[in-house]
Amino acid sequence: MDATGRLEISQGESFIDVKSFFESAPPLKNSDSITQKSSPTCCFGNLLVSGNAKSVGVVCVTSGGTTVPLEQRCVRYIDNFSSGNRGAASTEYFVKAGYAVIFVHRRGSCQPYCRYLPEDSFLEFFEVLNDSEIQVCHPHATVVKKAIKEYHSAVNGGFLLKLPFTTIFEYLQIIQVVATSLSCLGPRGMFYLAAAVSDFYVPWENMAKHKIQSAAGPLDMRLTQVPKMLRILRTDWAPSAFCVSFKLETDSEILLQKAESALRKYQMHVVVANELATYKREVIAVSLDGKISIRKQSEDADVEEQLIKLLVEKHNKYIECCGMG
Amino acid sequence: MDATGRLEISQGESFIDVKSFFESAPPLKNSDSITQKSSPTCCFGNLLVSGNAKSVGVVCVTSGGTTVPLEQRCVRYIDNFSSGNRGAASTEYFVKAGYAVIFVHRRGSCQPYCRYLPEDSFLEFFEVLNDSEIQVCHPHATVVKKAIKEYHSAVNGGFLLKLPFTTIFEYLQIIQVVATSLSCLGPRGMFYLAAAVSDFYVPWENMAKHKIQSAAGPLDMRLTQVPKMLRILRTDWAPSAFCVSFKLETDSEILLQKAESALRKYQMHVVVANELATYKREVIAVSLDGKISIRKQSEDADVEEQLIKLLVEKHNKYIECCGMG
Numbered sequence: 001m002d003a004t005g006r007l008e009i010s011q012g013e014s015f016i017d018v019k020s021f022f023e024s025a026p027p028l029k030n031s032d033s034i035t036q037k038s039s040p041t042c043c044f045g046n047l048l049v050s051g052n053a054k055s056v057g058v059v060c061v062t063s064g065g066t067t068v069p070l071e072q073r074c075v076r077y078i079d080n081f082s083s084g085n086r087g088a089a090s091t092e093y094f095v096k097a098g099y100a101v102i103f104v105h106r107r108g109s110c111q112p113y114c115r116y117l118p119e120d121s122f123l124e125f126f127e128v129l130n131d132s133e134i135q136v137c138h139p140h141a142t143v144v145k146k147a148i149k150e151y152h153s154a155v156n157g158g159f160l161l162k163l164p165f166t167t168i169f170e171y172l173q174i175i176q177v178v179a180t181s182l183s184c185l186g187p188r189g190m191f192y193l194a195a196a197v198s199d200f201y202v203p204w205e206n207m208a209k210h211k212i213q214s215a216a217g218p219l220d221m222r223l224t225q226v227p228k229m230l231r232i233l234r235t236d237w238a239p240s241a242f243c244v245s246f247k248l249e250t251d252s253e254i255l256l257q258k259a260e261s262a263l264r265k266y267q268m269h270v271v272v273a274n275e276l277a278t279y280k281r282e283v284i285a286v287s288l289d290g291k292i293s294i295r296k297q298s299e300d301a302d303v304e305e306q307l308i309k310l311l312v313e314k315h316n317k318y319i320e321c322c323g324m325g
Numbered sequence: 326m327d328a329t330g331r332l333e334i335s336q337g338e339s340f341i342d343v344k345s346f347f348e349s350a351p352p353l354k355n356s357d358s359i360t361q362k363s364s365p366t367c368c369f370g371n372l373l374v375s376g377n378a379k380s381v382g383v384v385c386v387t388s389g390g391t392t393v394p395l396e397q398r399c400v401r402y403i404d405n406f407s408s409g410n411r412g413a414a415s416t417e418y419f420v421k422a423g424y425a426v427i428f429v430h431r432r433g434s435c436q437p438y439c440r441y442l443p444e445d446s447f448l449e450f451f452e453v454l455n456d457s458e459i460q461v462c463h464p465h466a467t468v469v470k471k472a473i474k475e476y477h478s479a480v481n482g483g484f485l486l487k488l489p490f491t492t493i494f495e496y497l498q499i500i501q502v503v504a505t506s507l508s509c510l511g512p513r514g515m516f517y518l519a520a521a522v523s524d525f526y527v528p529w530e531n532m533a534k535h536k537i538q539s540a541a542g543p544l545d546m547r548l549t550q551v552p553k554m555l556r557i558l559r560t561d562w563a564p565s566a567f568c569v570s571f572k573l574e575t576d577s578e579i580l581l582q583k584a585e586s587a588l589r590k591y592q593m594h595v596v597v598a599n600e601l602a603t604y605k606r607e608v609i610a611v612s613l614d615g616k617i618s619i620r621k622q623s624e625d626a627d628v629e630e631q632l633i634k635l636l637v638e639k640h641n642k643y644i645e646c647c648g649m650g
Contacts, residue, residue, distance in 0.1 A: 067404070073575040073601055075521070079392070079404045108433060113448060123438060123476040134461055134470065145459065151448040196400070199537075200544045210576045211601075212524075219525045219548040250398040251535045276398055276536075 017227035021172070024204045028173040034163060035177050056098040057188040057315065060178050062195035063087020064106025066168040070202055070221070075211045077167075078223075082196035084109030086246075086279070086304065090192060092150070093308035095159045099190075102182075104174055106195070107164045113151040116143045168198045172229055179237035187322040189241035190315055191233065194272075196248065201226050230266035240322065242315045243268050250276045259286045270314060272307065285310055342552035346497070349529045353498040359488060360502050381423040382513040382640065385503050387520035388412020389431025391493040395527055395546070400536045402492075403548075407521035409434030411571075411604070411629065415517060417475070418633035420484045424515075427507075429499055431520070432489045438476040441468045493523045497554055504562035512647040514566040515640055516558065519597075521573065526551050555591035565647065567640045568593050575601045584611045595639060597632065610635055 028034070064087065065080030084105055091101045091112040103112065117125065125140045136144045154160040163178070165171045175191075182189040200223035212219065230245055245268045247259040252275050259273035263286055273284040281303055285292045292310060296303040353359070389412065390405030409430060416426045416437040428437065442450070450465045461469045479485040488503070490496045500516075507514040525548035537544065555570055570593045572584040577600050584598035588611055598609040606628055610617045617635060621628040 070403070071575070075406050075573065075575065075601065076523075077404055077406065078395070079402055081400050081402065111448075123436075123473050126473045127477065128470050128473050134459060134473065136459055145453050148448050148451045148453050148459065152452065198401075211574055218550065221546045221548070223544040223546070225543060248400065249536055250396070250400065276400065 018229065018232050021203075021227050022176075025169040025173065026204060028170060028177075031173070031177065034174060035181060037161060037163070056312075057190055057319075058100045058102065058182060058185055059094050059190040059192050060102045060104060060175075060182065061087050061091050061094065061192045062104045062171070062175070063091075064109030064165075065196040066106070066171045066198045067166055068168050068198045068201040068223075069207065071208045071211055072204070073210060078198065078200070080196035080198055082106070082109065084111075085115060087192075087194040088112045088115055089302050089304040090194060090308055091160070093302070093304055094192075094312075095154050097308060097312050099312075100159050101154075101161070102178055103160060103162045104171070104178065104195070105162065105164055107166050111162075112154070112160065113147045117147060168201055168226060169204075171195065171197065175229065175233065176237055179233055179241070182241060183238045186240040187242060187319045189238060190311075191238065191241055191243045191245075192311070193230070193243070193245045198226055200224065228266065230262070230268065234267045242318050244270045244272060244311060246272045246274065248274055248276060248279065256284065256286070256291070259284070263287065269318065270311065283307055287314065343554065343557050346528075346552050347501075350494040350498065351529060353495060353502075356498070356502065359499060360506060362486060362488070381637075382515055382644075383425045383427065383507055383510055384419050384515040384517050385427045385429060385500070385507065386412050386416050386419065386517045387429045387496070387500070388416075389434030390521040391431070391496045391523045392491055393493050393523045393526040393548075394532065396533045396536055397529070398535060403523065403525070405521035405523055407431070407434065409436075410440060412517075412519040413437045413440055414627050414629040415519060415633055416485070418627070418629050419517070419637075420479050422633060422637050424637075425484050426479075426486070427503055428485060428487045429496070429503065429520070430487065430489055432491050436487075437479070437485065438472045442472060493526055493551060494529075496520065496522065500554065500558065501562055504558055504566070507566060508563045511565040512567060512644045514563060515636075516563065516566055516568045516570075517636070518555070518568070518570045523551055525549065553591065555587070555593065559592045567643050569595045569597060569636060571597045571599065573599055573601060573604065581609065581611070581616070584609070588612065594643065595636065608632055612639070 063082070064084035065082040067080075068078040070076045070078065087103070087105060088110040089112075091103050094101050095112075101112075105111070125137055125144055127135050127137055129135050163174055165174055179191070202221075203224055206224075230243070233241075234243055243266075245262060245266065247255065247262055249255040249258060255273050255275055259271040262268060263271045269287060271286045273286055274282070280296075282293065282295045283303055285294060285307065294303060294306045294310065297306065388407070389409035390407040392405075393403040395401045395403065412428070412430060413435040414437075416428050419426050420437075426437075430436070450462055450469055452460050452462055454460050488499055490499055504516070527546075528549055531549075555568070558566075559568055568591075570587060570591065572580065572587055574580040574583060580598050580600055584596045587593060588596045594612060596611045598611055599607070605621075607618065607620045608628060610619060610632065619628060619631045619635065622631065
């Protein structure tokens with residue numbers, strides 16, 4: 001059998017995995033509301049009217065880690081480490097570049113315009129004067145005011161729509177809904193998939209119904225591979241959108257090889273390779289044009305500023321190539 | 326061999342498990358600082374001076390879920406579901422009852438005085454007027470001002486010390502440090518262990534060094550039982566403290582039986598039994614005196630208000646019995 005034949009078989013298997021994943025998943029709550037909110041004619045319609053567009057495009061930024069429940073009435077779950085800082089920072093730079101952003105984020109993860117605010121207890125930033133007036137404690141005043149202003153400007157201007165997820169089931173169901181909504185934008189739609197997505201899960205029907213009891217010695221678990229949705233996103237859900245995925249590894253020796261393999265296998269336009277130890281200051285953008293290493297330009301700068309600049313350029317070229325420029 | 330003999334053997338085994346758990350754990354960061362902060366002579370010293378005590382006691386409230394890393398350079402981990410709402414609410418009622426609280430909480434979980442504030446983006450609560458003045462959006466003004474005032478009053482009065490954890494390793498190491506610090510208070514110390522603590526873990530030396538690769542089919546994992554620290558807390562770390570633990574189950578049929586078994590096995594003073602489906606409105610306090618069912622008194626009330634009232638009564642009786650009243 002030749003290479004093409006093998007590819008077809010492998011894609012066929014992948015579609016079956018995806019079908020069985022969705023069939024066995026618990027139904028997505030608020031699915032209709034998400035479809036309606038993420039429809040460009042609804043939330044971003046005013047930004048995207050043909051020739052007179054205020055927004056240069058719509059990008060779906062995913063952010064934070066997905067969870068895999070180990071019990072149907074869930075007490076325990078497997079989680080993927082991700083603060084959501086990358087997605088939150090990138091969202092700010094996409095809005096600055098004129099994009100409308102659908103921010104698909106893990107509940108409780110880092111939010112755009114909140115990155116410099118305290119995580120646990122923002123109450124420490126404020127004090128109440130004369131029993132009535134709220135004041136920001138002095139050293140933080142500038143950063144808090146900037147955050148409040150920029151956040152309201154993005155939301156009120158229609159440049160930011162936030163959709164939360166927790167489990168891998170919710171995440172993939174939301175991506176499917178958003179992709180279908182955005183497919184009408186053709187190449188002006190973008191996916192920037194920075195979320196840390198689970199590779200393994202327990203199919204719903206195999207899951208323990210109640211909390212797993214600890215009395216009976218060690219716990220043996222078998223986890224199934226999550227089907228690779230990137231391929232389906234490209235071939236089926238949003239075939240014309242510009243797609244950027246991320247590859248995070250802890251072992252630098254296999255990182256670039258894995259990023260290049262993802263580029264080919266899932267037909268991504270760009271794969272951003274990053275290493276756990278250095279991801280805040282350096283990433284490598286891998287595409288068919290080659291590899292571009294991006295470092296943050298100063299201690300206070302964000303590596304996302306340069307990364308988004310590069311991706312916006314590549315996206316513009318892509319739109320031109322598709323004859324939509 | 327008689328019953329006493331068996332008990333000794335079983336306790337011996339348990340101590341060996343605990344020893345090997347701590348020996349294999351990664352070292353606790355900031356251990357010295359935690360020891361210093363949680364020392365009653367340091368943080369709560371002014372509250373606890375002999376006859377003239379402002380604080381009626383010190384309670385260590387634990388809150389939120391612990392994580393179990395699956396990789397040494399951790400990307401994936403197992404987590405226990407817990408919003409931290411119970412611990413945060415209970416902390417507020419303990420402070421109200423005159424206790425100094427050491428709030429040992431999962432990073433990012435619900436914080437005292439923040440329960441009625443938005444989780445994701447508190448920025449929505451605020452607006453900036455005339456480019457300078459911050460104002461709380463009208464419908465939220467009362468609740469935000471109350472939160473800021475009560476929080477500052479608790480912290481500035483020396484009634485609230487917050488110590489964060491993420492992993493099961495950090496959690497148990499912090500409990501040990503705090504227990505040792507509080508042991509000098511004798512029966513006036515209390516442990517209120519509301520955190521959702523992992524039952525299973527992967528010993529550090531068995532852990533994958535790098536991110537587990539997903540290419541090689543399903544993932545089989547063997548998890549080891551976390552040694553039961555409640556017993557060591559009672560017998561070794563803080564033998565005179567009043568100890569309250571929690572039992573959460575999803576299956577109501579086994580709940581009370583498991584709570585009673587924990588009461589006996591770990592010599593707790595009270596075990597609070599709660600069921601996942603109803604834990605916000607009902608708990609059962611199980612002690613040697615019997616079972617007391619506690620429900621919240623109205624839709625807006627907290628079940629913790631009644632629970633803490635009952636526990637404070639029981640703690641006072643306990644202090645009297647120990648001849649310290």
